[in-house]
Every structure is written in structure tokens, then in C-alpha cells.
Amino acid sequence: MSLAKKYLSVLGLTVLALLAAPAARAQQVRVVKLPALQQLLQRPSDTTYVVNFWATWCKPCIEELPHFEQLRARQAAKPVQVVLVSLDFASKLDTKVRPFVQKQGLKSKVWLLSEPDQNAYIDAIDPKWSGALPFTLVYNNRRQHRQRFEQPLTLAELEAAVRAVQAP
Amino acid sequence: MKKSLLALLTLLAAVFTVSTAFRPAEGGYQVGDKVADFKLRNVDGKLVSLAGNAAAKGYIVVFTCNTCPYAKAYEDRIMALHQKFAAQGYPVVAINPNDPQVAPGDSYADMQKRAKEKKYAFPYLLDETQDVARAYGATRTPHVYLLQRSGSDFKVAYIGAIDNNTEDAKAATQHYVEDAVAQLQAGKPVQTSSTKAIGCTIKWKKKA
Numbered sequence A: 001m002s003l004a005k006k007y008l009s010v011l012g013l014t015v016l017a018l019l020a021a022p023a024a025r026a027q028q029v030r031v032v033k034l035p036a037l038q039q040l041l042q043r044p045s046d047t048t049y050v051v052n053f054w055a056t057w058c059k060p061c062i063e064e065l066p067h068f069e070q071l072r073a074r075q076a077a078k079p080v081q082v083v084l085v086s087l088d089f090a091s092k093l094d095t096k097v098r099p100f101v102q103k104q105g106l107k108s109k110v111w112l113l114s115e116p117d118q119n120a121y122i123d124a125i126d127p128k129w130s131g132a133l134p135f136t137l138v139y140n141n142r143r144q145h146r147q148r149f150e151q152p153l154t155l156a157e158l159e160a161a162v163r164a165v166q167a168p
Numbered sequence B: 001m002k003k004s005l006l007a008l009l010t011l012l013a014a015v016f017t018v019s020t021a022f023r024p025a026e027g028g029y030q031v032g033d034k035v036a037d038f039k040l041r042n043v044d045g046k047l048v049s050l051a052g053n054a055a056a057k058g059y060i061v062v063f064t065c066n067t068c069p070y071a072k073a074y075e076d077r078i079m080a081l082h083q084k085f086a087a088q089g090y091p092v093v094a095i096n097p098n099d100p101q102v103a104p105g106d107s108y109a110d111m112q113k114r115a116k117e118k119k120y121a122f123p124y125l126l127d128e129t130q131d132v133a134r135a136y137g138a139t140r141t142p143h144v145y146l147l148q149r150s151g152s153d154f155k156v157a158y159i160g161a162i163d164n165n166t167e168d169a170k171a172a173t174q175h176y177v178e179d180a181v182a183q184l185q186a187g188k189p190v191q192t193s194s195t196k197a198i199g200c201t202i203k204w205k206k207k208a
Helices: A003-025 A034-042 A059-074 A090-104 A118-125 A155-166 B002-021 B069-085 B108-117 B131-136 B176-185
Strands: A029-032 A048-054 A080-086 A109-113 A135-140 A145-149 B040-042 B058-063 B092-096 B124-126 B143-150 B153-160 B199-201
Touching: A029 A034, A029 A090, A034 A048, A034 A109, A034 A118, A048 A059, A048 A155, A059 A080, A059 A155, A090 A109, A135 A155, A145 A155, B058 B069, B058 B131, B058 B153, B058 B176, B069 B092, B069 B176, B069 B199, B108 B124, B143 B176, B153 B176
Parallel strands: A029 A109, A048 A080, A080 A109, B058 B092, B092 B124
Antiparallel strands: A048 A135, A135 A145, B040 B124, B058 B143, B143 B153
16 A cells, blocks of 8 residues: 555545534434333323424424424523434334434434324324424423424424423 | 294204304214215316216325335335225325415325326325315324225214324234225125224314
């Protein structure tokens, strides 16, 4: 191997490493079944959960994702947890969901609900949800407050919902 | 005494009227409800209403659109429903409720293009004011309302999904709409009269 080639390969590796760096900080996607999700929705702690249901194919969902990321960053020191639950098909995990999460560098927790029978799981998540995306639950089970939104939300609306469910 | 009682009742009636009048538009038709007829423009330029087809025993009304990936996933199945059931008296009526300002690609011209490309054998109507979607209580695409004739009216017999597997039609184990039509044809009540499904939110007009 000539010196020039060596330099080139080192340069190539460096570029690769640089490209991979922001991706490495993004969240891994956790694939879950309904019981794990229900456990999250019923967790009795004095933590405020913001659970957003989205999909890579859902345009209004993609447009509001930055609001959840901003909320997570602003509430990082407080007992507030943001979980983004993708309803993409499990078969799209490697082709769509993971690349999207990496590319966007999402810092919030990302789950993928791997359940094919929508009629079975929608009511189990929330009986008042029709199934339209995006859908967001903001709740604090210790304080017994829960709000649901079957529409895209602004950061201000999200923060207002968090304040509301944190009320004693 | 009688007069004051009457006054109280009148007041209560007034309060009740006011409170129901200000109820939000959510809800819409439930199974068993009689639907109001509509007059919507089809992709061929003609106006279509439920009363227009005297031979219909019912309709498979589907709120759908060009752009939603879940509506697209069901497009062939919607066409197959019409293929199978139109001759039996239950044709498909597809309605696009999306505001093209919010969802470019769902304009009337785009609807015409799609219907032509796929050779839709059923009407594909534009719900320009979104009044029909609101009256039905549709929230997403695709969203099915199976109607059954009752004299000159139509009643809702089933609300919900087409089947229970969006990704893979062949893997579906429940065919809600097909089963419901078959049960109506057999003079039986619809066993599963409402289901839920994931879909795209209807793109409502932005408030001015």
C-alpha cells in the first residue's frame, strides 16, 4: 500500500467516524409488545409522562416531533419523561424507523409497538382514541391526571398539558 | 304555583338547548343512527347523493384520500369491496374529506387523476366543506361507515376498519366490512358493529 493510499484510507475512516458521531448519540429503538406499553401507561410514580404515538409515514407527526424534543430538553432536570411510540410496521424497523431516528438524532426514548391488530390495541391504550395519528397522552398517575390529544401539538400546548397534569 | 313550575321547566329547556347547541362537533353518527343525505361532487363532475341510487340496499361509505399511506394500503381492498358487493346492492362511495390547502395531493384534480389511473368503478367524492365528514364523525382515513337502507332512509350498520391487517391483506384474520355486509344480506344483526384502526387524521381546514 502506498503512502498516499494509506492517507486516503485513514481520511476515509475519519470521515466515516465523523458521520457516525451524531448518529451514535441518537436513541436506539426499543421494540415492544402491548403489555410493556400498558405498564408504562399505568406506572404509579410521581413522574409526568408524555407519550406520543407517531409514524414515519405521518406528515403532521413528523412536523410536531421537534416539539417533543424541545420539551424533553427543557424538562430534563424535572421528573418528566418523553416516549415516542412509533406505530410503523415492525417490518419497517430497519428500513424506515431506525434510519429516521438516526438522521433526526432523536434524543427522546423511541419505542416501536409491534402489534398487528390495531382494533385490539387502540382501546387498550386509550378507549377515547379513534386511532388517528398523531395521538399524545400526557399523564401523572400519582396525581391521577391524564390529558389526551388526537391532533398535532405546539410546544406551548405540550408545556401547558405538562403543567396541568402536575397540579396536585 | 303551576305558573312558576312552567317557568322553571321553560328555563330548564332553554338551558338544555343552549348546552347541547354548544357541544363540540365531535361524536358524529353511531351505529343505528339515520344519516342525512348529502350532495357531493364526483370526479366526473356530477353531483352524487345516497338517494340517487334507488337499487342500493345500502352503501359502503369510505372516507379516504390520495395521500395517506394507510388509505393507499387499503385502496385495492376498497376497489375489491366494490367489485364484490356493488352487484349485491352495496356499492362503495368513497369520500375525500381532506383540505387540499393542508394536504396538497388531495385536490379535486388529483382525485380525478387517481380515479382515472386506478379506474375506480365507484364514485370518489369531494367533501369540500368537510360537513359530511363532520356529520359522520369521521376522524381518519380510511374510515368506513356501512349503511343499510331503511325505507327511503339509510342507517349506520357498521363503523370502523376494513379488516384487521393493514400491512398484509392476506394475513388479515377478520374481514369486518365483508362480514357485516354478509350478515345484513342474511337478515342478521352485524356482530362486530364497530372497530378501531390506525389512520391519518383528516386534514381539517385551518381556522381563519
